Amino acid sequence: MEVNNPLYKGQGLHVITAIFTVDKGDVKVLLIKRKNKPYENMWALVGGALYNNETLLDGAKREIKEKIGIEGIDLYYAGLFDKVDRSPVMRMVAVTYIGVIDRYRGDILKETLKTCNADWFKISEVPKLAYDHNEILLACLEELKRKILETDVLKTLFVNGFTIPELQKVYETILNLKFDRRNFRKKVLSLDLIEDTGIMENFEGNKPAKVYRFKKNKKNKNV
């Protein structure tokens, strides 16, 4: 392998994460506003160039830390983007991930060394993004739909537990479908992924619901 062969010299990898949440009936994605070229001042997904001394997952996590200040997020592989001209600077292949976090966590940085803003956008109101990030976002959303059925990707959506009706609304929002209450409960409990906390939700004029949480160290067999 010749290091300077022009056929493959000057390549790189992007690690890009679509960070989703669900907030009052809407799926939202976390976007950052770029400070630097290329695509200066444009909104973009969280991500950047992979470094030589880190794995893809480590790179994605570093980018998340650098661009929005969050650590410890679980990432799920989503797909590859390899159009030859997807970066104007050099040949870049993007490896993309999905992350899910609580919409109300307060520790998201609005400004960093490379970003001048960060905010949640409804999926239907996402602006034109840097690079091919609109295309990546759509693919990640499709993959999110698959992942919520086959993995425990939603386990980090609720920091303070959730009721089963709340969880159902999240599924219905993401999949744009309606489920039968009784069958949904049966299904989600049969997976043995969640457990009763013993706490009841704060009620508002109706029967209080039990608060559940995802079991620690329990993985969906499909993960």
Add this chain to the structure above:
Amino acid sequence: MEVNNPLYKGQGLHVITAIFTVDKGDVKVLLIKRKNKPYENMWALVGGALYNNETLLDGAKREIKEKIGIEGIDLYYAGLFDKVDRSPVMRMVAVTYIGVIDRYRGDILKETLKTCNADWFKISEVPKLAYDHNEILLACLEELKRKILETDVLKTLFVNGFTIPELQKVYETILNLKFDRRNFRKKVLSLDLIEDTGIMENFEGNKPAKVYRFKKNKKNKNV
């Protein structure tokens, strides 16, 4: 993005394909013997460096053409390999694919510009390979097991059609499982992916079996 930033300068991508077949009760993989450094004279999976002017799939197909002379093979994404030191030359991330071909096709080149041999190896008898290809092979084999249940990856295994008992033996060989003859037949016919050719197999002392083929332009819905 600074092109010469040492943090991410000098990266590249490998496109690597595990080409499988099934031959008389054994899963086999096609290996090539490398002519050049690194890993000179060692066996390896088919693959190489991605060029700047091609997509990942195009690169994988070009490598297959260059190293074993075969064109038109269908590839299925298998996984990513991203250990920092997986290549001794420079930082390389590998994108891996699965291909399946007929064991008896005669057009596989034994020697090319970069290879000095090519041969089928039983999975259980694969030698120490170049790079991390042993690890890649194991992962691709696992992925093959998943893919034969969810995709039409096997459609290129038989150039001259197959009988349903033959197909069942292939599934049983790859998955290391036994299936009920009657249920297997029912299931595979219900998928509407194969059709009767009207031909009967060459018999050998027992009842001749119908020869089937995969329907053209029919895709498993899971693909």
Add this chain to the structure above:
DNA sequence: CCAAAAGTGTTATCTGTACACCCATGC
């Protein structure tokens, strides 16, 4: 006519879907 493997049909079980009723709360 016997051995070997192909081909077919029926029954039981499980999984998923559809659906009706009761319960706890605030007002």
Add this chain to the structure above:
DNA sequence: GCATGGGTGTACAGATAACACTTTTGG
């Protein structure tokens, strides 16, 4: 006591798994 949403059980249907007998060929 009524409106609102939570919680439980049962019946039906479609899919999967288990299983027994007949057919065609070569020797």
